[in-house]
Amino acid sequence: MPTNGAAAQRRAVFTSRKNRGPANRSQIVARRIAGVFLSAAGMMWAAVTLAFLAVHAAPGDPVTAIMGESSDPALRERIERDWGLDRPLIAQYGLHLGRLLHGDLGYSYVRGEPVADILFGEQLVTSAQLAGFALLIAVVLAPLLAVLTAGRRDVFSRATATLEVIVASAPPFWTGLVLIWVFAFTLKVLPVTAGNEFQRLILPAVTLALPIAAVLAQVMREGIERALEQPFALTARSRGISATQLRLRHGLRHSLIPAATLAGWAVSGLLTGTVVIEEVFGRAGIGRETIAAVTHSDVPVVLGVALLTAAIYLTVTVLVDLAYLWIDPRLQEPTA
Structure with missing residues (x-):
C-alpha cells in the first residue's frame, strides 16, 4: 500500500503532465x-x-x-x-x-x-540573384555529400572530406580564379563576361557556394553519423529499413539542428562574399557599391549597407530560431 505522501506525489506528477496541454505549449511557444x-x-x-x-x-x-x-x-x-x-x-x-x-x-x-534608391534598385536585385543561386547550390550540395559519405570509409568519402577542407580553407578570390582558369579558359564551357545572364551567373555562384557547402556538409555528416549510432537506428535496421532510407528519414533530420545553427554564418558568408566575388567576376551589385562608398567616404551609403546586412542577418536568425521549434518539438515543452 502506498503511503499518503507517495500518493500525493503521484497526483502532483499527474496534474503537472495534464497541465502540459496545447494551451500550455502555445504559451511557451508564444x-x-x-x-x-x-x-x-x-x-x-x-x-x-x-x-x-x-x-x-x-x-x-x-x-x-x-x-x-x-x-x-x-x-x-x-x-x-x-x-x-x-x-x-x-x-x-x-x-x-x-x-x-x-x-x-x-x-x-x-x-x-x-x-x-541606390541599395534597393537594380544593384540589390543583381546581388540577390547571386546570393540566392549560391545558397540554392549549397543547400542542395551539402546534404547530398553528407548522406552519400556518412558512416563510410571508402576512397570517395575520404577524398570528399579532404576536398571539403581545402575548399573551406581557400580564399574565395583564389577559388574564383581557379574556376575561371579551368572552366572559362581551359575547358571553355562557361563564360565570364559573355553569354546570357544565367551563364554569367554560374561561375560566381559556384565560387560563393563551395565553401559554405563544404562546412555544412562536414557538420551534417557528423550529425548523421551520431544519429546512426543511437539505439533507434538499430531498431530501424532490425525492421528491415535500408541504409539509405535510415540516413534520409532519421539521420538527415537529426543533422538539421547543427546545420541550422550555422545558417547565420552562411548568410553572413554570402553577404561578405559577394563583395569579393563581384570584384573578381566584374559584376555590378551591392558589393561594388560598398567598395566605392568606402573608398569615397560616402558615410550614408556605408551605413545603409551595414543596416541592410544586419537586417538580412537578423531576419535569417529569427527564422532559424523559429524553425528550431519545428525541428525539435521538445523545445515546446516546459523547461522545468
Missing part, C-alpha cells in the same frame, strides 16, 4: 517567439550603433568627398551646415536614429541620390 523578436530588436539597435561609430572613426573626410576638387572654405562651411556635419557626434547619432525610424536612409554624399 513566449519563445516574443523573446526571439525582442532579442533581434536589441541586436539591430546594437548593429546600427556600432556601424555608425565605426564609420565615423574611420579615416577620411566626407566633406572633402562632397566638395570634390573645390577648396572654397565658404562651400565647406555650407556643406557641413546643410548635412549636419558641424554638430556633435551624439547629435548626428540622434538624427541618424530618427531618420531610420521614419524609414529614411539619407542621401549619398557623392552621388546626391537617396541611399534607398
Whole structure:
C-alpha cells in the first residue's frame, strides 16, 4: 500500500503532465517567439550603433568627398551646415536614429541620390540573384555529400572530406580564379563576361557556394553519423529499413539542428562574399557599391549597407530560431 505522501506525489506528477496541454505549449511557444523578436530588436539597435561609430572613426573626410576638387572654405562651411556635419557626434547619432525610424536612409554624399534608391534598385536585385543561386547550390550540395559519405570509409568519402577542407580553407578570390582558369579558359564551357545572364551567373555562384557547402556538409555528416549510432537506428535496421532510407528519414533530420545553427554564418558568408566575388567576376551589385562608398567616404551609403546586412542577418536568425521549434518539438515543452 502506498503511503499518503507517495500518493500525493503521484497526483502532483499527474496534474503537472495534464497541465502540459496545447494551451500550455502555445504559451511557451508564444513566449519563445516574443523573446526571439525582442532579442533581434536589441541586436539591430546594437548593429546600427556600432556601424555608425565605426564609420565615423574611420579615416577620411566626407566633406572633402562632397566638395570634390573645390577648396572654397565658404562651400565647406555650407556643406557641413546643410548635412549636419558641424554638430556633435551624439547629435548626428540622434538624427541618424530618427531618420531610420521614419524609414529614411539619407542621401549619398557623392552621388546626391537617396541611399534607398541606390541599395534597393537594380544593384540589390543583381546581388540577390547571386546570393540566392549560391545558397540554392549549397543547400542542395551539402546534404547530398553528407548522406552519400556518412558512416563510410571508402576512397570517395575520404577524398570528399579532404576536398571539403581545402575548399573551406581557400580564399574565395583564389577559388574564383581557379574556376575561371579551368572552366572559362581551359575547358571553355562557361563564360565570364559573355553569354546570357544565367551563364554569367554560374561561375560566381559556384565560387560563393563551395565553401559554405563544404562546412555544412562536414557538420551534417557528423550529425548523421551520431544519429546512426543511437539505439533507434538499430531498431530501424532490425525492421528491415535500408541504409539509405535510415540516413534520409532519421539521420538527415537529426543533422538539421547543427546545420541550422550555422545558417547565420552562411548568410553572413554570402553577404561578405559577394563583395569579393563581384570584384573578381566584374559584376555590378551591392558589393561594388560598398567598395566605392568606402573608398569615397560616402558615410550614408556605408551605413545603409551595414543596416541592410544586419537586417538580412537578423531576419535569417529569427527564422532559424523559429524553425528550431519545428525541428525539435521538445523545445515546446516546459523547461522545468
